Amino acid sequence: MAFQTKRACIVLVAVQLLAPPVAAEEDNLATILSPAEGAQLKAEQVSTLEYEVKPEAKSEHVHLYIDGSEAAIGHKLKGSLPFGPLTPGDHKVCISPVNKAHTRTAAQACITVKVQ
Amino acid sequence: MQLENILYAGMQIAHNFGAAAMAGRPIAALWLGPARTTSRTTFRKIALLTLFAWLVQGASGAGFGAVSFFVVGELPEIHHLALVALGVKIACAVLAIALLGFKLLGALEAASEKATLISLAGLGSTALTCAAILRWFS
Numbered sequence: 001m002a003f004q005t006k007r008a009c010i011v012l013v014a015v016q017l018l019a020p021p022v023a024a025e026e027d028n029l030a031t032i033l034s035p036a037e038g039a040q041l042k043a044e045q046v047s048t049l050e051y052e053v054k055p056e057a058k059s060e061h062v063h064l065y066i067d068g069s070e071a072a073i074g075h076k077l078k079g080s081l082p083f084g085p086l087t088p089g090d091h092k093v094c095i096s097p098v099n100k101a102h103t104r105t106a107a108q109a110c111i112t113v114k115v116q
Numbered sequence: 117m118q119l120e121n122i123l124y125a126g127m128q129i130a131h132n133f134g135a136a137a138m139a140g141r142p143i144a145a146l147w148l149g150p151a152r153t154t155s156r157t158t159f160r161k162i163a164l165l166t167l168f169a170w171l172v173q174g175a176s177g178a179g180f181g182a183v184s185f186f187v188v189g190e191l192p193e194i195h196h197l198a199l200v201a202l203g204v205k206i207a208c209a210v211l212a213i214a215l216l217g218f219k220l221l222g223a224l225e226a227a228s229e230k231a232t233l234i235s236l237a238g239l240g241s242t243a244l245t246c247a248a249i250l251r252w253f254s
Binding site for chain 2: 058073102103
């Protein structure tokens with residue numbers, strides 16, 4: 001009986017160690033300052049995204065994604081990045097705070113922009 | 117101090133020493149010239165140490181990914197140019213380990229010691245160049 005309890009404990013500890021921690025869904029450590037959610041942008045024009053990542057995110061740089069595809073890297077935790085030009089329609093723009101190993105350390109901040 | 121920082125730093129230490137050794141040893145051997153490095157015993161020692169360095173590179177490289185996944189909870193976000201650079205690095209490691217393995221087992225007599233060292237220096241330099249691309253692009 002004691003052997004089985006001990007074995008169960010070992011299995012539980014092993015499962016805990018092997019299971020990756022789950023990143024927070026919404027932690028608001030990264031913010032897109034502009035453009036605003038739902039902003040209307042002009043087609044075939046380069047826009048500027050302003051962002052900020054709080055120190056608590058323990059990030060080193062950010063990745064910029066347009067419709068899920070990486071478009072640029074920002075080496076500041078508060079700054080701006082040019083993006084576009086984009087085709088007409090709705091586009092999802094996200095920034096992902098990452099560490100030196102390009103691994104996300106906090107939740108992405110995303111907006112949807114409408115391009116006309 | 118965060119656990120992931122300690123683990124990343126440990127991987128980085130191994131990766132840095134491995135990088136210096138896997139590229140530096142064959143280049144140094146070529147620099148010193150055939151008189152000092154092409155005796156069978158000396159070449160074998162250089163080959164063994166270089167093989168160990170490449171194995172350290174492979175293990176510590178995989179270690180970065182393991183720390184990201186198991187400690188931080190995410191796999192690295194690597195795309196485009198950085199993904200190509202990672203692929204080339206892995207290919208260099210596989211080729212170098214295979215070359216050294218065959219050479220040490222005596223199954224590659226056709227390749228001279230000098231040709232082997234030149235190949236290793238080339239593979240090491242290529243891997244180091246790709247490491248810089250992988251670091252600054254993603």
